[in-house]
Amino acid sequence: MCGIVGLFLKQPKLEPELGAMLSQMLDIMCDRGPDSAGFAVYGAGTPGFVKLTLRGPAGTDFTALGTQLGHPVIARGTHGVLSVPEAEEASVRAALARLAPDVRVVGTGARMELYKEVGLPADVASRFKLETMSGTHAIGHTRMATESAVTTDGAHPFSTGPDQCLVHNGSLSNHAGVRRLLAREGLEVKTENDSEVAAAYLTYRMRGGDTLGEALEHSLGDLDGFYTFVVGTESGFGVLRDPIACKPAVMAETDDYVAFASEYRALAGLPGIETARVFEPEPAKVYFWDRAA
Amino acid sequence: MNLSLKPSASAEGETFVDLAHTPLRELNSALHKLAADTNQTLWKIANPAGRHAIAAGLDVPVTIEIDGPVGYYCAGMNKQASVIVHGNAGVGVAENMMSGLIHVKGDASQAAGATAHGGLLVIDGNASARCGISMKGIDIVVKGSIGHMSAFMAQAGTLTVLGDAGEALGDSLYEAKLFVRGSVASLGADCIEKEMREEHRALLASKLEAAGILGEVDISEFRRYGSARTLYHFHVDNVSSY
CATH class of the missing domain: 3.30.70 (Alpha-Beta Plaits)
Structure with a gap:
């Protein structure tokens, strides 16, 4: 299973609430992934x-x-x-x-800070005081392990480049081949985890000049398997589902934010959700938002 | 049982349940205990907040109105009851329904009406992938569009779509009848377009009437899709299609 949550703020007014909002979303997704949890927050930088x-x-x-x-x-x-x-x-x-x-x-x-640990997601979030963090966007993950062991290293998000991170629900079937390609290109994948390979693949594409959107577009051709990805960069936030849409995804957009969750339950507590545009991201369609744009 | 399931003062036979305060298990348990001749024939459910399996497994002729979005398997296995969702529905709404009515006023997620044997499922918005997968007799009317792999291995019943259908419609179809007004991205294996004869127009009209939209749409705009019946029995020439 696994649960994913993500929040991208369009207006500064909610920035002090970012951690509190994500924390509440992560708590609800404990049901989908009780093994471990992690999150990345894009906060203030100097x-x-x-x-x-x-x-x-x-x-x-x-x-x-x-x-x-x-x-x-x-x-x-x-x-x-x-x-x-x-x-x-x-x-x-x-x-x-x-x-x-x-x-x-x-x-x-x-700007990115990344925290992850084995344990019940609600406990992990409170251990790191996620609810006190502020920022512009954040992504989080609750893990039910399938392809590799329940360890902190195997928890999401995976970060393979500066200010880049990825969370994944699903399993990739060609990660060994992609791992070899990335090794030839000089990208080190530290764990045996298939999701880290996806993160490194996006890093590889963006290092070659792709935007986040272009990198996600290329991954449709190069990554095989089941996936819903949510990715963050210093200024961007992207979502991609495999062409079969094997793993669940629902999004909500208002004038103030774009939110992603594996299930609507995790969005139910967000401010203004009653009037938000709630939709399921379509399979094999790249969605991304960029603050710099 | 917790007495938060109190009848409201507004109307006799009306029961109001706020899921922000009443555990979902209590609600479902109360619904399962209803007698066939119950006077509690109208239930209004507040704050569903996307919870799963709301009003699943009912077997009484009551009406459940849910004020907001529901999660997975809402009204699954339904018999007799009418369940109205004022919001979106998650995966598997009305899955394995036997009879009754389920009306989703918003969009439905994947596998709406999956494996259902009977009853009517009306979706005012769109339904995503695998709508009506393995349906066995249900009538589904979607006023918007449906996603890919809908009516996969659909055995009986009707699927009526006022909008468009995604890829691989009706793959490995048996005898379900599919009516689509808009475009079909592609047909699945063994699914073909079929002639729309008078009996099919009458059938479609009856389903539109059941959904309360007869006369609002032009029946001549629909196309009918069904099984070419070439995959029913194993044949070595079809091995790549199985």
């Missing part, structure tokens, strides 16, 4: 700085780590967000690997 989302073993002292690195780390449970000047990213990563080899960088970007 020009010239890159945010690294770190994940460490339970008990990691991110404050002390920040002091050692010379840059503050904002701790949220097992994760921490380190903000460093772009020019220093490589040296800070090297220092991090030396000082805390068991701490991993799970996401990078000007």
Whole structure:
């Protein structure tokens, strides 16, 4: 099964509520994926700085780590967000690997922060205080594992490029072949998870100059299997379903937001839902919204 | 049982249930316990919020009006009851219905009316993929359009569509009769267009009348699709179509 939620705000007024809205949607999707959960939030960024989302073993002292690195780390449970000047990213990563080899960088970007963990989605969201987060858009996932083990590494979202992330409901049948193609192109897929391959594929396309919409269009030809994808970039938000529309999807759009969920129940609590345009995204049709446009 | 299922003061026989306060199981359980001669013949359900299996498994001639969108399998397995959804319906609305009426005032998701043996399903909006899959006698009237693979392996009953049909309509069809007013993206294996004779126009008229729209649409605009009956029995020449 698996549950997906996504929220893309068109107006700034709801930005302080983004985390609270997504958290409530994620809670309802616990039924579809009780194994693990994760979410990516596109919050505030500082020009010239890159945010690294770190994940460490339970008990990691991110404050002390920040002091050692010379840059503050904002701790949220097992994760921490380190903000460093772009020019220093490589040296800070090297220092991090030396000082805390068991701490991993799970996401990078000007604005994206990414959190995921094994456990009931409602618990995972509250552990990271998702309800307090603000931002312009966010995507989340509740996982019922099929193709790989229930581990934090196997939880969604997957991020394979700066400010890029993907959540997936379904299973890909040609991920091994695509994985080999990506390896030849120099893209490292870290886990055995099929969804990470899809994320890396989109990164590969966008690295080659595709827009998010174009990358999704190409994935229709190159990715085989069942999928509903929701993807985020620094300014964009995209949705794609396979041509058979195997996995459920429903969307709601108002003047203030575009929202995605695996089931309508997760949209039912959103403000203005009574008058929103509620629709099912069509199979094999690329949907994307971009704030920069 | 929780007494939140209280009759409203407005009309005798009317029962109001707010799903924001009453657990869905209590509602469904109360509906299942109704006697055939119950006086509680009109139920109004508020705040469905997309919950699944609302009013599933009914077997009494009562009317259920649901004020808002419902989730999966709404009114599934229905016998006798009339269920009106003032909103959209999720996957499998009216699946395996035996008799009665289900009227969705909005859109329906995938597999609307799947495997249903009887009754009438009316969808005012669009129905997405696999509408009427494996239908076995139900009449479905969709005022909008239907998605791909609709009426897949449909055995009996009618599917009437005022709008368009998606790809692979009627794939591996048995004896269900399909009437489509708009375009058909493609026909599935063993589904062909058939002549619209007087008996078919009369049949279509009766279904439009049942849905309350006879006279509002021009019957001559519909085309009929049915089974070419070449896949009924195994034949090695058809192996690629099975």
